[in-house]
Amino acid sequence: MDVGRETMGLVAAFLDRERHSITAYGQSGSPDNRPLDGDTMFEIGSITKVFTALVFADMVLRGELAPDDRAAKYLPASVRMPDFEGAPITLMDLATYTSGLPRMPSNFAPKDWSNPYIDYTTERLYDFLSNHKLGHKPGKHYEYANLGFGLLGHILELRAGKSYEELVISRICTPLGIEDTRITLSSSMQQRLARGHSAALTPVANWDFSVLAGAGAFRSTANDLMKFLRMCMNPADGPVASAVKMTLSKRRPMMEESDVALGWFISSRFGDELIWKSGGTGGYASFIGSSIKTRRNCIVLSNAADYNPNIALGMHLINAAYPLAKIRREVPVDPAVLAAYAGRYELTPIFALTVRADGARLFIQATAQPEVEVYAESETEFFDRVVDAQISFARSEGGVAPSLTLHQNGKDLPGKRLP
Template sequence: MGAQSTPPSLPEPFPTISPELARLLRPLFSNASPTSGVAVAVIRGAERTVACRGYLDRSGKRPVRADTRFELGSVTKTFTALLLAEMVARGEVRYDDPIDRYLPAGAVPGYPHDRPITLLHLATHTSGLPRLPVGLVPTSVPRWFTNPYATFSAAHLLRALPRTPVRGMPGAQVRYSSLGCGLLGLVLENAAGLRYEELLASRVCDPLGLVDTSCGPGRESVTGYRRGRRVPSFRLPALPGAAALRSTADDMLRFLQAHLAVDAVPIPERTGAAVTLRAALRDVGKPRVEHRRTGARICLIWNQRLSAEGDLVFQSGSTRSFSAFAGFNPSAQVGLVAMASTLPGLRRRFTQTAYEMLRRLSG
């Protein structure tokens, strides 16, 4: 594909930052493929930095910028967790509410025990629900390498829930479940009487000034590729709260800043969300359960690991064409966001490198 697939020159990602910070961040850019669009945002004390490399697509005409949108994958779950904490702060829902209260009659997983699944179980991956909904994989196979979940609707999900197995006692063990967090988004929708995206916009994104964070179309986005072909934008109509958001380095910088400096974050009082959103930002990072196998602690969706540099709070995600990482260290007042249009084989390496960068920035 020649120059069409590999632009002749890439813009320098570090034109204005210190040599020391450029040295720390360079491995993130080298662990994405040469044709990837990459955006990295850093908070370090009073310092705020965004560095970008690459182009929106393989035409090589439009460079990635701080306001370019990327697919967040499972980093979306941290927004759903913040929405849950905000609705708890308002008194609209409680962490120990059973999910049955907010689902149609008969559209509830069968429990092997008398203990019901609660909202907190969904937000801490302790529900016992499987990773993905029953029936999703067969419908997704024909589109597995492009947009596998696009035709699996909320109606499909509600029909699948009664056939969904619950493994063990809810609350007993951490088992990662995208279904659980996506179901949490649906539960919050039903509790508030608003669609997930509308609810998230009014309670979280608008008050925090996240102007380019949404599930749908928006400002210019990076295009993903597989084997030289464009991959359609990721869609997850049944479970938007699990992995459907897109955002920019600018917006994610504001999102992390809100977690690091709760009292200083400018939330317009007229929105009515200032008190409840600040309470939610404090609540969302509190550890709730411990992962027996890894020793990591689970907050509301966020993972927390103790290190010599302090408590590292983080979440990673991916879609068919993108990788994303978001993390922060409250004691060091450090935050890092890294987003890239990555090839499948480089996703884990990219997010692991981002985690190591967060540790080094904290030191």
Template sequence: MSIKKLTVLSAFLLTITASGCSIFKSSMITEEKNAKKIIVDRIDQQHKAVGIALALSNPQGNIFINHGVQSHQNSKPITSDTIFEIGSISKIFTNVLLAQHIIDKKISLDAPAQNYMPADIVLPKKNGKEITLFDLATHHSGLPSVPPKIFKAPIENPYADLTRQDLAEFLQHYELSRLPGEAFEYSNIGTTLIGLALENVAGKPYEELVQSIILNPLGMSETWANVPKNKNDRYAEGYNSQGTATSHWDLGVFLPAGGWHSTARDMSRFLNAASQIKETPLSPAFSLMLSHTRPIDTESDLKIGLGWIISNQNIVWHNGMTGGFSAITGYRLDNKHGVLILSNQASASSVDDIAMHLLDSTNPLQAPPAKIPFHSVPTTLLTEYQGRYRMAADIYLDVLVENDRLFVEVNGQGKAEFQAVSDYQFTAPALMITIEFQRNSTGQIQHLIVDQQGMITEAPRMTQHVQ
């Protein structure tokens, strides 16, 4: 239930209002204790994060809760002013700009996106049907997440060498497999194209548009595309899903899809504006972002607006992940309560469930992973599994055995250890991936089954030896 301003007509009404405030204060204290316990457990007991900065918001104010460290090297504690990569939450910035340009009648959501593209960017069509800006904003363009070239890049910083020319060449030769608007497929390319369209229409760099339309009006002085050198002492070190320190990412041309950096304090200002706890110059844009939606699939109640994902008709959210960071922000439509979580460890299981639980306590927290009993696989059997397996046209998995331990490497970009569950099944709990080796009728290893949280992929064996 939304909280409305009350006109105090008598001492009686004033008493009720004061009583209500004490109830809200008590509720906020309980909420704070609950959130603190959860993130302490997530870091100290489950070891799924190195450091977490969390912000809770509601019409009565913001609460900041922090735990963990910026880096294992210096043990500097996380604060509300620690700087994190926010990953795909950057897409919400881009879609706010899109909504504002629609309000200003500079572009039309349902017009072909090609109408607004710079000359070097030519979008593919399918059977004469063009991709619209609405298709791009709702991930219904038919474009994949990233150009295949990224799978050949160093995993430590995969976007750094992707150029606008690379993107233009990819689009020039890409053939859509289905009609635009037909189905949901998450696409970093799509949001990047929105950024390029906005630049072209406004005649200003995308970064400047974010600064003038979003950051300045909302008082967000600690959000950057590139972290200033004199702020590096507050820039958290990132850790991958296995807890190994990794480099910061440079998104380059993909900045609109995932390249921004911020703090919990600054992002709480953005969250307050998005939930419209109070009126801001961007309130009409945030409303517009939720007024145009599409279903994500036919099996759930998930919808997507302009960037934002909407669950249960009530929770509005978006998450993000880079090589060393995880993030999520969201709020409830009914009471405007919101949450923001920034973590300096990349893990699908590090923060998302916490945010959803804090927004709705009926959403369960993920149970700590069960301890996997040790299973010894004979060395001769392990060596049979070695080789290269094809996941997709440009994605291959190398299975390696070192000191009787099995590792999997994706496109030569760094290996992850998989623990044996049985003689032919292995799992990497931190990655939430299970693999299973299968044989043909003659007993030879034929392919690898990859299970990523229920998404099953069959990877045929290419060679018995890694090249």
């Protein structure tokens, strides 16, 4: 696998029954270019959701709240939580990606997309909730949940009277002896932090979180996460172990051959059950997972935003039946060809792609999403390094492209150029 073309650096921790290994590849990109190892710090993004779910389970087991409690119960009376025909959002709905809330709030409008979560405040969250209408009944519809887990983490800290980070440290990290899993970094952690890079392998800023910290704020190391994963897959007695068992025992359907537990994803293919979670921020990709059949456990941490190859690598390492990601090769394209693709293309009445050429580079912006750069595999085929999506253009000799097709999630969605 040509890993170097897809990432800046990787640290992989592997546990095959009792055989434990750490492998490092590439560069940290830090000011002193410190070598990568099992103690290198990475942003772990949405793996944070597993910790949020664990704190929730721990609080349930302690009798501090109940799974079927309405989310509104723990928010100020001034917040008008949305419901669906009288059906309220429960804490369990938030923990299982089934609240009916969207992936992100519609009033999420960062001043700086290089650090997008820092200025999303409690006031903005409450304003969104008070004015939103649910399109799905809570508990019945899966949708990925940055908003939902951010809200759950906020509710947990309100109930406990401690900050979200303090809760995770006191309820999970300290009992397990996990000392390098934090939001706020000590000077030692800061020195060991790998520099984040974009999908194009250019240095980017670290992400900071405000009210939505429960969705993705934590940083950690391969050694810490392997200690955590070892406990999760073979929980002994104790308060954290009981919470782990609860997070894995409550499941709801996600899609074909996939379920969600509390924070975790469950994939059932190839006669196996994979328990896993991935994460990504502007400059990092992460994976944590275990196979029930092979009994292999794996952590993969990258200091580049190579999300899909990172997930594919992690799954392949714990069960080789899962294929590695296709390595896509970028080729140069004449800027005049790219200029012919610039324009706006309608895929549905409410969803369009705006294509912009800038010399030898091509950018695409989907409705209500930030602009991303796409990369050429040929004169007509382009790929996105942020998500697993490709674009193909229909060419017209001597004129502008009349249409394009978006290839994503196994579907081909054509779009005609708008006048």
